[in-house]
Amino acid sequence: MCYYRTSKTYTRMLMSLSKMRNENYSGNKNTLRNSNSGHNNKNCIPKDIPSLLLTTEAFCQQLGVRYPPNFGAKLNLPFNKAHLLMLCDRTQPKGFAPVRFTTLPSMLLLFLTFVLSTAAEYGFQGIPGDYCLTRQPEQCCTSRNDECTVPILGNHLCYCDHFCKRVDGDDCCPDFKYVCEGFRPPPTPFILDGCKDSTGATYPPGGPYRINCNTCSCIQVGNKYEFQCRNKTVCLIQEDILERMLHERNSWTSANYSTFWGKTLDEGFSYRLGTLLPEKSVKNMNEILIEMSNFLPESFDARERWPSFIHPVRDQGDCASSWAFSTTAVSADRLAIQSGGKFYNPLSVQQLLSCNQARQRGCNGGYLDRAWWYIRKFGVVSDECYTYTSGQTNQPGECHIPRTAYLDGEIRCPSGSADNRVYKMTPPYRISTNEREIMTEIMANGPVQATFLVHEDFFMYKSGVYQHLPYANDKGPAYARSGYHSVRILGCVQILGVKNGVKMDYSVFYVVKTTAI
Known part of the structure; x- marks a missing residue:
């Protein structure tokens, strides 16, 4: 059977x-x-x-x-x-x-x-x-x-x-x-007809396409499409690091800036910073003594104290000129504060780049002490008189106000403006890195200039207390960089401390006017 x-x-x-x-x-x-x-x-x-x-x-x-x-x-x-x-x-x-x-x-x-x-x-x-x-x-x-x-x-x-x-x-x-039985067949697995970048934009198969800082083609791999990039380089906005920072809780928040999207890491550090490490003679300068107040506020912002005298942020473009931007910005703010607003004009960054070239590197970086020496010795005109162009050319350009023009008294504005007034500043001085002294100085005289070491993640900084997050180190040395950058500090905010009437130690977040980025 x-x-x-x-x-x-x-x-x-x-x-x-x-x-x-x-x-x-x-x-x-x-x-x-x-x-x-x-x-x-x-x-x-x-x-x-x-x-x-x-x-x-x-x-x-x-x-x-x-x-x-x-x-x-x-x-x-x-x-x-x-x-x-x-x-x-x-x-x-x-x-x-x-x-x-x-x-x-x-x-x-x-x-x-x-x-x-x-x-x-x-x-x-x-x-x-x-x-x-x-x-x-x-x-x-x-x-x-x-x-x-x-x-x-x-x-x-x-x-x-x-x-x-x-x-x-x-x-x-x-x-x-x-x-034979009328059942509905299962849906065919969906294959995305193209590639998606991190912003959600879809690209049809083929190419080449510009994806961030790389040139890539959309290629089918199995049942999906992927970008394949030739001669792939490290981008200034590293998408995986940005994604990680957006989902983790840190002392500062991040953002994807369209200005930096499409730039390589080398381009960012070559053109978007620009301060050279001070020489030994500058480091050995004595700090001035500041008599600190016993009663400091929890926060201070120069933009609130002098709303009509603090100049707006300016973009340095693709020129490593933070040394010139921060110097002219602090000079213009203090000049407006001390003159009661009589002199408010933004000062010429281009003149410093083009005419202060002795032992300076123009769009490849500069020393702060030599920039201050030039302003004290010769002075600079307004930005209206000598307009900034190096951000588009990547070059310091030819000096159109030679030193002989000061001797002859025949300063002509390259822009054709009639306002050819020259502005000079007194010699700079060094203050302590103590946050309470910095806050006292800003409250008394206006914004101060600072130089600090930044890393690859700084280009994604949005707000908060910037502290380097070593995520790029996990990917390898090609993804991590550092360089010096100059900024204008406008104020301080107390974020940690003992507020009991006896002791108040400041651990501060600098309210920074990043004129260089």
Whole structure:
């Protein structure tokens, strides 16, 4: 009595097993389907199967599963073997009684049945392509029709009749339930037709495109598209670091500036900073003594104290001129404060760049003490008289107000302006780095100038207490840089301290006017 429907895959496996023991098997090589009862069908599993003298290890090797098999759990079969092992499915008539297996060959047959049943649960489902949909003249067959087949997996067959689907497994074609039973097919996996950058913008396949500071093409890789960049360089805005900072809690917040987007890290440090480390003689200058007040406010902002005298932020462009910007900004603010607003004109950065070139490097950086020496010795005109252009040219340019013009008294504005007044400043002085003394100095005389070391993350600084976050160090030395930068400090805010009437130690956030960036 047989309760199995066999397939040519199953028959071939049996033949392979018999060849291992030099046995001959004469089973039908065509796909056969026994009747519901299956009684005495010569095409069923042959009666001599248990007589095959196979070792369990060899049997497992043929099936491609681990020996010894774990009978207590489902076999974890690979996708392709799961389909190749879909050898038969069981149909049990009513009153079928379980058989007690007492011999090793019988247990092997049981194991074979277990494997076949496990594999049958997989069926042909998941194999891509159209099968029932391609049948002519009718796609599907009602009831049972052993001719209602479609080739699959080479020389195997799947079925499009309603008999193919069973409780214990099926040999239905992959698209049977969609074509013959009206189920809605699963959505096709969505493949983005193009590449997305970090801003969410989509680029169609091809290119090249400018992605941040790199030139890239949109290439399909597997089932998705990716940017592939040639000669990839490190960008000033490092997107992964920015993303990390936006999701972590630090002492300062970050932002993606369009001004810096598309710039390389080298360009940022070459053109957007620009202060040279002070020489030893400057470092050895004595700090002036400042008589500090015993009662300092919790915060002070020069923009609130002198709203009409503090000049707005200016962009240095692609010229490493923070040494000139911060010097003229502090000079102009203090000149306006001390004159009560009589002299408010922004001072010329371009004149310092073009005319103060002795031992200076122009758009490649400069020394603060030499900038102050020039203003004290010769003075500078207003920005209206000598307009800033180096931010676009990357060059300091030719000096249009030579020193001889001061001697002759014939200063002509390069812009053609009639206001050729010259502004001079007294010698600079050094103050302590103590925050309380800095705050006292700003409250008394106005903004002060400061030089400090910045790192690659500074170009993403937005607000808060700037402290270097060494994220780039984790990526390698090519991603981390540092350089000196000059700024104008406008005030201080107490962020930590003991406020008990006895002691108030300032740990401050500098309200900085970053005229250089």
